[in-house]
Amino acid sequence: MEKQKRGRFKRKRLSWWISSVSLFFVFLIIFFIVDGTIFEPNLNDSDHIAGKAADWLEESKLFNSWFAPFHFAWFNLATLLCIIVLLVNAIADIFSLKRNKQH
Template sequence: MSGAKKTYNTNLAKRWMITIGIFLIVQLIFIAIDGTFLEPNINDSDNLIAKFGRWILDSKLFTQWITPYSFPFFNMFMTIYVIALLVHAVRDMLSLLLSKK
């Protein structure tokens, strides 16, 4: 039984190292691109989805409150990724606590 728990903890640690590593690599790419000519050009056509996306990106949340980058899309992407990481962390903690009982 103890071998199975050790394998689960090893897989969990390995998965978290990969997840955090990807997050850090993406952040380094964002830092390198932010404020340069390499920023993506978001199409502002008359499409409803494009208008909705522009409305989200131009909201105060991504232009004034959460602003590690000058490009709002990077701020939105980082926020969504951090929220996903927090949800994943809570799920893993709950599974570890419930599996010990």
């Protein structure tokens, strides 16, 4: 019975990884297509919080020189956040695999 639960868990984790990485690559392709074209989002530079966040992000050295695979800073932020989420999940899975092997 426990082997069936482990098998289901492994299949769920594998399907999660396949769908997550596939979605990440789909978004990367969309970002590369949209980046530098007329389809790039136009940010509102009003006094709203979104406008202030857009100003901060556009002036940020982190997303304009250090981590800048795209010209549009919001795409850089989204890419970095996706990478962080995938890395955190990878680390969590590695530790859970080690814990399961010890038991």
